[in-house]
Amino acid sequence: xxxxxxxxxxxRGSGLLPRAMGEFGHAAFLAIVRQVAPDLxxxxxxxxxxxxxxVSPLYGGRLTGRxxxxxxxxxxxxxxxxxxxxxxxxxxxxxxxxxxxxVAITLxxxxxxxxxxxxxxKLDPWAGYTTFAKLASSAACEPVVALQFWSLTAFSLGHGPxxxxxxxxxxxxxxxxxxxxxxxxxFADAPLADPNEWRQWLAEHVVVSAHRIRSESWQFRQHxxxxxxxxxxxxxVGGSAAQVRQLNALADFAFYAGVGMKTAMGMGQCRRVGxxxxx
Amino acid sequence: xxxxxxxxxxxRGSGLLPRAMGEFGHAAFLAIVRQVAPDLxxxxxxxxxxxxxxVSPLYGGRLTGRxxxxxxxxxxxxxxxxxxxxxxxxxxxxxxxxxxxxVAITLxxxxxxxxxxxxxxKLDPWAGYTTFAKLASSAACEPVVALQFWSLTAFSLGHGPxxxxxxxxxxxxxxxxxxxxxxxxxFADAPLADPNEWRQWLAEHVVVSAHRIRSESWQFRQHxxxxxxxxxxxxxVGGSAAQVRQLNALADFAFYAGVGMKTAMGMGQCRRVGxxxxx
Numbered sequence: 001x002x003x004x005x006x007x008x009x010x011x012r013g014s015g016l017l018p019r020a021m022g023e024f025g026h027a028a029f030l031a032i033v034r035q036v037a038p039d040l041x042x043x044x045x046x047x048x049x050x051x052x053x054x055v056s057p058l059y060g061g062r063l064t065g066r067x068x069x070x071x072x073x074x075x076x077x078x079x080x081x082x083x084x085x086x087x088x089x090x091x092x093x094x095x096x097x098x099x100x101x102x103v104a105i106t107l108x109x110x111x112x113x114x115x116x117x118x119x120x121x122k123l124d125p126w127a128g129y130t131t132f133a134k135l136a137s138s139a140a141c142e143p144v145v146a147l148q149f150w151s152l153t154a155f156s157l158g159h160g161p162x163x164x165x166x167x168x169x170x171x172x173x174x175x176x177x178x179x180x181x182x183x184x185x186x187f188a189d190a191p192l193a194d195p196n197e198w199r200q201w202l203a204e205h206v207v208v209s210a211h212r213i214r215s216e217s218w219q220f221r222q223h224x225x226x227x228x229x230x231x232x233x234x235x236x237v238g239g240s241a242a243q244v245r246q247l248n249a250l251a252d253f254a255f256y257a258g259v260g261m262k263t264a265m266g267m268g269q270c271r272r273v274g275x276x277x278x279x
Numbered sequence: 280x281x282x283x284x285x286x287x288x289x290x291r292g293s294g295l296l297p298r299a300m301g302e303f304g305h306a307a308f309l310a311i312v313r314q315v316a317p318d319l320x321x322x323x324x325x326x327x328x329x330x331x332x333x334v335s336p337l338y339g340g341r342l343t344g345r346x347x348x349x350x351x352x353x354x355x356x357x358x359x360x361x362x363x364x365x366x367x368x369x370x371x372x373x374x375x376x377x378x379x380x381x382v383a384i385t386l387x388x389x390x391x392x393x394x395x396x397x398x399x400x401k402l403d404p405w406a407g408y409t410t411f412a413k414l415a416s417s418a419a420c421e422p423v424v425a426l427q428f429w430s431l432t433a434f435s436l437g438h439g440p441x442x443x444x445x446x447x448x449x450x451x452x453x454x455x456x457x458x459x460x461x462x463x464x465x466f467a468d469a470p471l472a473d474p475n476e477w478r479q480w481l482a483e484h485v486v487v488s489a490h491r492i493r494s495e496s497w498q499f500r501q502h503x504x505x506x507x508x509x510x511x512x513x514x515x516v517g518g519s520a521a522q523v524r525q526l527n528a529l530a531d532f533a534f535y536a537g538v539g540m541k542t543a544m545g546m547g548q549c550r551r552v553g554x555x556x557x558x
Contacts, residue, residue: 157486160516166486170449207436207445209505214491226488237439 001085001131002256005092006124009058009076009105009112017058017108018067019218024107025055025078026264032105037090044087052084052187054256054263056126057151058107070110079126079269081256083187126271128255132188139249143236144209147176147254151269152218154227155179155260167225167261169215171232173206174199176259180250183257193246201243209235220265227260227267280364280410281535285403288337288355288384288391296337296387297346298497303386304334304357305543311384316369323366331363331466333535333542335405336430337386349389358405358548360535362466405550407534411467418528422515423488426455426533430548431497433506434458434539446504446540448494450511452485453478455538459529462536472525480522488514499544506539506546 017024034041044051060076061068070076082088104113121128155168155175168175181198185191193201213230236244251272258268296303313320323330339355340347349355361367383392400407434447434454447454460477464470472480492509513530515523530551537547 160483164516166516169487169490170451172449172451204439208448208494210494211448211507212493215487215489228490237443237445 001088001129002081002083002135002253003088003119003129004079004081004127004256005117005119006077006079006127007114008116009078009107010115011070011072011074011076012104012111012113013070014072015070015108015110016064016067017061017070017110018221019057019063023220023265025058025080025266028105028107029053029055029080029264032094033087033090036094040087040090051264052082052087054081054258054268055266056080056269057266075115076112081258083183083256130252130256132184132190132253135249135252136192139245139252141241141244142248143239143244144233145235145247145251146210146231146233146273147171147251147259148231148271148273149213149229149259149269150271152216152225152227152229152267153260153270154225154262154267167227169226169228171208171211171213171228171230173208173234174202176232176234177202177206177247177250179260180253180257184250184253192249193243198246201239205237205239205243206234206247207237209233218267225262225267231273280367280408281360281362281414281532282367282398282408283358283360283406283535284370284396284398285356285358285406286393287395288357288386289394290349290351290353290355291383291390291392292349293351294349294387294389295343295346296340296349296389297500298336298342302499302544304337304359304545307384307386308332308334308359308543311373312366312369315373319366319369330543331361331366333360333537333547334545335359335548336545354394355391360537362462362535409531409535411463411469411532414528414531415471418524418531420520420523421527422518422523423512424514424526424530425489425510425512425552426450426530426538427510427550427552428492428508428538428547429550431495431504431506431508431546432539432549433504433541433546446506448505448507450487450490450492450507450509452487452513453481455511455513456481456485456526456529458539459532459536463529463532471528472522477525480518484515484518484522485513485526486516488512497546504541504546510552 033044056079058068058076058078061070082091104111118124118127119129157166157168160166178199181193181195210233213228213232215226215228217224217226236247254270259270260268312323335358337347337355337357340349361370383390397403397406398408436445436447439445457478460472460474489512492507492511494505494507496503496505515526533549533551538549539547
């Protein structure tokens with residue numbers, strides 16, 4: 001089960017939260033899991049960089065140059081996506097066991113009451129649920145695929161020879177759809193494609209056909225992080241129907257998986273959009 | 280001698296010229312050369328895709344959805360850059376031999392009088408002249424290099440297996456600085472670097488650190504062409520001083536060479552800008 005859960009939050013205090021809210025969202029998420037399932041919490045902690053969930057920034061606040069201004073009694077929202085059924089069971093039990101007025105989380109020192117929580121796409125366009133099998137079987141054979149990179153997105157390119165960390169901040173087809181394939185293969189029962197063959201196919205057959213993007217920098221607590229936001233349309237040039245469908249499945253999967261690095265820290269929030277939105 | 284010549288033009292008629300003005304600028308440029316040096320004209324015609332000059336679109340007109348609206352007695356401008364000293368001699372002789380009021384060119388059926396023609400950077404920021412030797416010797420050792428892609432820019436990626444033409448429309452460091460090196464090596468007395476080593480170095484040591492870009496499409500007479508415009512900042516991660524200086528020389532060279540494909544048709548107009556302009 002892949003789920004995207006939107007949480008509507010009412011602020012019970014005020015504060016200026018940094019734009020890289022995912023850091024606090026991540027902490028809040030881990031606090032919830034720790035409370036109801038300490039063992040799972042430890043397992044998550046040990047899982048390293050490839051986490052089976054993503055956490056969005058806090059949306060709905062007024063964005064200033066210094067961060068997100070939160071005011072009492074205003075409503076905000078964030079979302080968690082979960083790629084692991086066991087983890088989703090823990091997460092939903094926490095909210096099911098609590099009577100609504102008592103559920104609260106703290107983000108960067110500011111308390112919030114949870115007003116609503118939904119995984120239904122009918123109730124919120126950023127919510128939803130599906131399965132890997134359904135994503136694969138219902139994937140379209142559409143040669144034009146548009147993605148909206150909604151929060152800061154970047155790819156770790158490792159370290160250059162004797163040099164500092166390098167990041168990819170362009171929506172390169174190979175980087176984007178390789179990131180998605182690796183996440184799919186890690187969490188699904190069966191791999192969707194062979195990673196090396198997939199990278200080769202992307203390089204030869206998938207081009208960017210339209211975009212409108214800009215870089216941004218988020219100040220995390222310890223360091224700044226550069227990335228990009230915006231819209232990008234990909235087009236398959238040649239390629240078999242099976243591969244085009246794999247590309248479509250991964251584009252749909254982006255809604256749950258996020259794209260690139262630090263998807264548990266607010267980065268890489270992404271969703272598929274219609275053709276016209278990205279040109 | 281590398282020259283960038285800005286030509287101020289006063290319209291003697293009206294018309295709606297297509298946005299891909301370079302097609303007309305190219306025709307006007309060839310008409311000038313044909314008039315004063317028929318042999319050179321034939322040589323240019325035979326030179327194929329790698330032409331020793333670039334031609335900008337027409338600037339200064341009101342841009343509508345259908346093209347550039349030209350009105351009588353309004354002033355417009357375009358620029359030619361020339362990478363070959365013999366060609367520049369021909370070009371400048373044409374204007375020197377003519378008394379100013381008589382010099383005229385026709386762009387897409389609309390007649391224009393040439394009011395001013397300059398290669399002095401003091402008179403116009405898009406004008407200038409230099410040499411390959413000066414570019415190489417005066418290149419800075421600046422690890423941060425920002426480029427402004429001023430007109431539609433794209434890279435030909437060749438044809439996929441059994442597929443249509445593919446274009447690169449992201450300012451990928453390898454594509455941008457490989458395009459510049461190939462043009463340098465073609466027109467300079469001595470190559471600046473080995474192409475294969477240079478591509479390898481770019482892939483390992485140069486990343487995009489900031490950008491604000493969007494794709495656009497130009498309607499050429501025969502076909503539409505996709506590309507991008509905007510600002511992009513490159514950062515060297517590691518790398519020797521000699522290579523950083525080569526990168527700086529190529530960034531300066533972009534002003535004369537243009538970047539990517541169809542630089543004789545208005546595409547790929549590019550110049551180096553200060554750091555702050557591109558973030």
